[in-house]
Amino acid sequence: MGSLRQRSGTSRRTRDASDQETQDARTRILDAAERLFAGGGYEATPTAEIARLARVPKGLVFHYFPKKIDVLVALIDERTLVEEAPEVEAVPGDAARSLSRLARRLPLRASPAMRRILFREADTHGSVRDRLGRLNGEIIRRARFALELALPTPRGDAARLEVAAVTFAAVLLHQENLCQLTGHHIDPDAVAELIAHALG
Template sequence: MARARPADGSARERILVAAEELFAAGGFDATPTSRIAERADVPKGLVHYYFRRKADLLTALVERLPDERIETAKVVVPGDIAQSLRRLVAELDRRLSSSVMLSHLLWREADTHTGVRDALQDRYQQLVAQVRAVILAAGVGGLAVADIDSASGLLALAVSYRHSVARHAVDEGPDEMERELEFIASALTARASERGAGTGDELGGALKPGQ
């Protein structure tokens, strides 16, 4: 075996990348560490040198999850919920595109590995909060709390679904997403105006974004 120096990335890094790809493709259990070593072009022993147990690979992978926090101000178009959300989704897409496999992997292994599950839930919660924050910031006023919750939940669901699980489902493409997004946005504003003012449950200024 000639291989010796890092080549493009450190050996450790190459191992992680290989693991991510193989886990995502075939599942954690079905992927032998030997195949990971092979793909990373490192000797088998090195995999266990860096990650004593196979599960440590998963842990390390989870810790590599990019922080997908997006500054609300950057995407919000005041007064236009649909456009704001559209820009949020676009930004999320851009950021997450690098980790679709990883995200997908998480869904598969969440049952069996605590810690993976936790990371997954955190991520989802963060997503909901972000959507919520954008809706509020773009908010036209007069929105009911419950409606915002529903809208955030549904959109987060759709986004998360596309990024993590969609592999199995019929490939809906971006059109579907756009349509649903628009539906949600319009629904929000429609409901707002329909209610007129002062139903009592609309938002005051006190609502802290992200909570």
């Protein structure tokens, strides 16, 4: 359950039992919800189950999150981060490797469970959908930027470059989402190479 906001200072601790027990109730609730939402889905998870797993009384869940949906929103809000910094990861002159790097490090700071939730609950609440949209946009932006840096100027068709970026983003998100369900696998490096070749 990788929380995004671990208080600093916790890191040096010897990771003793305090992790499990001492952590404040709100965090434990979110931890539990993260696990359960990822497993069975938002709708199928009773708040009582969240409380039980978090070892807090039922009422406390509503003390922190007046409505059930607020738990999901808080989760998306606090444990999902779409990095929008202009980090440049491009390898000049090597479009394939530039895309590969992007694939290896999606601009999404989130635990595997939170990723599952992000894709699974896109219909459940606008905030989830928004976050997903922003992720999509950011990936496209980065892919575009990486390609711009990687390709020698003057590059060819600008529109084609855009299509390449969009395509690569589609593949990455498809892999995060449906591939997990259908069992198919995609090798992003191979796709990167393909796209680079198309632009080269």
